[in-house]
Amino acid sequence: xxxxxLHLHERVLAAVQAEGYDTPTPIQQQAIPVVLDGKxxxxxxxxxxxxxxxxxxxxxxxxxxxxxKGPRVLVLAPTRELAVQIGDSFRTYGRNVRxxxxxxxxGVSMRPQIDALRRGVDVIIATPGRLLDLMEQRAVRLDRIxxxxxxxxxxxxxxxxxxxxxxxxxxxxxxxxxxxxxxTIPDEIKKLASGILTNPVNVSVTPVSSATETVEQMLYVVRxxxxxxxxxxxxxxxxEGSVLIFTRTKRxxxxxxxxxxxxxxxxxxxxxxxxxxxxQRALDNFKxxxxxxxxxxxxxxxxxxIDTLPYVIxxxxxxxxxxxxxxxxxxxxxxxxxxxxxxxTPDEQHEMRSIERHIRRQITRVQHHxxxxxxxxxxxxxxxxxxxxxxxxYLQHGSRERTPRGGDGYGxxxxxxxxxxxxxxxxxxxxxxxxxxxxxxxxxxx
Ligand code: AMP
Numbered sequence: 408x409x410x411x412x413l414h415l416h417e418r419v420l421a422a423v424q425a426e427g428y429d430t431p432t433p434i435q436q437q438a439i440p441v442v443l444d445g446k447x448x449x450x451x452x453x454x455x456x457x458x459x460x461x462x463x464x465x466x467x468x469x470x471x472x473x474x475x476k477g478p479r480v481l482v483l484a485p486t487r488e489l490a491v492q493i494g495d496s497f498r499t500y501g502r503n504v505r506x507x508x509x510x511x512x513x514g515v516s517m518r519p520q521i522d523a524l525r526r527g528v529d530v531i532i533a534t535p536g537r538l539l540d541l542m543e544q545r546a547v548r549l550d551r552i553x554x555x556x557x558x559x560x561x562x563x564x565x566x567x568x569x570x571x572x573x574x575x576x577x578x579x580x581x582x583x584x585x586x587x588x589x590x591t592i593p594d595e596i597k598k599l600a601s602g603i604l605t606n607p608v609n610v611s612v613t614p615v616s617s618a619t620e621t622v623e624q625m626l627y628v629v630r631x632x633x634x635x636x637x638x639x640x641x642x643x644x645x646x647e648g649s650v651l652i653f654t655r656t657k658r659x660x661x662x663x664x665x666x667x668x669x670x671x672x673x674x675x676x677x678x679x680x681x682x683x684x685x686x687q688r689a690l691d692n693f694k695x696x697x698x699x700x701x702x703x704x705x706x707x708x709x710x711x712x713i714d715t716l717p718y719v720i721x722x723x724x725x726x727x728x729x730x731x732x733x734x735x736x737x738x739x740x741x742x743x744x745x746x747x748x749x750x751x752t753p754d755e756q757h758e759m760r761s762i763e764r765h766i767r768r769q770i771t772r773v774q775h776h777x778x779x780x781x782x783x784x785x786x787x788x789x790x791x792x793x794x795x796x797x798x799x800x801y802l803q804h805g806s807r808e809r810t811p812r813g814g815d816g817y818g819x820x821x822x823x824x825x826x827x828x829x830x831x832x833x834x835x836x837x838x839x840x841x842x843x844x845x846x847x848x849x850x851x852x853x
Pocket of ligand 1: 427428429430431432435453454455456457458459460712713
């Protein structure tokens with residue numbers, strides 16, 4: 408299928424072509440005709456699938472076709488970063504369409520947002536809290552909204568936005584189109600969706616583990632006191648180009664960024680304690696490659712979309728498999744390949760195994776790296792906690808060992824017997840990726 412077959416307005420099509428997209432992604436193929444048809448959508452899709460264009464392109468098509476008084480479109484997103492990114496996408500895809508948009512999010516002065524709304528806009532892209540504040544001040548009216556988009560609805564629920572969302576929706580016309588996107592579909596999401604959607608068409612493209620298909624993943628078991636040295640070593644010796652590092656806490660993000668800067672590596676941190684300006688600056692610096700390394704916490708990094716990001720490093724093992732998939736999904740986007748490295752202390756191995764069970768993948772252990780230690784093997788305690796036959800993944804992959812030591816037992820990442828290691832020279836021996844090897848180059852297909 409081509410974009411031309413989707414019958415988008417020629418001005419929208421021209422922008423898509425200028426972006427260099429040849430083929431609509433699966434979510435775009437499914438969603439665009441439905442949105443153009445005016446129907447509601449209940450979509451299960453993560454960032455990285457082309458979801459933003461899936462709703463932005465048909466919305467822009469309508470804005471190009473008809474001129475009405477606004478605001479006509481409201482997009483709700485959980486974080487400022489995601490709102491900014493959605494705004495960038497609307498600007499990019501709508502570069503040939505005459506429309507006005509405003510970004511509405513907290514942490515910055517309300518004044519410019521109020522002024523923009525007064526001047527008149529077609530599209531509002533907002534986080535729920537600030538939008539509600541503006542509604543209470545009567546700075547915005549939603550009675551002309553034709554299309555409502557809820558992006559990352561599950562995250563909005565997690566962040567406690569359910570009430571604001573309900574209050575916002577109560578101010579909108581009942582007759583409208585609603586496009587609801589969520590990466591996961593827990594019961595509360597189903598409940599919320601059923602209350603606000605009318606005869607929705609279900610579109611679903613990405614099982615939670617999808618990023619695990621496109622991203623090459625490796626794991627370094629390392630003692631806690633060696634993590635920093637291993638990280639510096641990887642950045643100095645093995646990896647080339649931009650690296651996004653994840654930590655669990657804001658404090659750790661700051662510390663890692665500071666340590667790297669002290670080693671002469673251009674690094675900045677990104678987390679929720681920073682002002683909106685500082686966050687945007689850190690993100691821009693990273694995107695423009697002024698800084699090479701961005702150290703981020705999970706919420707701050709949610710939805711970060713960087714076209715050519717070759718590496719993600721999990722400095723701390725994430726707390727859930729879902730977070731792991733979201734983190735590694737920052738690289739390997741839209742069909743290109745990426746590499747995710749996880750630094751795991753012996754204590755964190757238990758959590759890592761649980762992640763592996765969830766994503767149904769065995770992550771290649773890099774053997775014999777500079778900072779490996781005998782402590783990387785599971786302790787007797789860990790053995791007792793996880794009896795062998797409770798772990799189907801390990802057995803399924805034919806390994807009788809609890810501790811990966813290289814060799815055949817860990818060759819298959821998909822149960823097909825096709826070896827992970829056969830795909831890349833550096834991982835074929837369980838060795839660290841090397842600069843100048845296939846890992847050192849940008850292996851993106853796009
Ligand atoms: P999203 O899921 O909206 O965060 O999009 C992920 C990335 O895919 C973004 O960098 C888009 O620029 C890119 N993208 C979206 N649609 C396409 C397409 N049809 N072909 C190639 N890249 C795309």
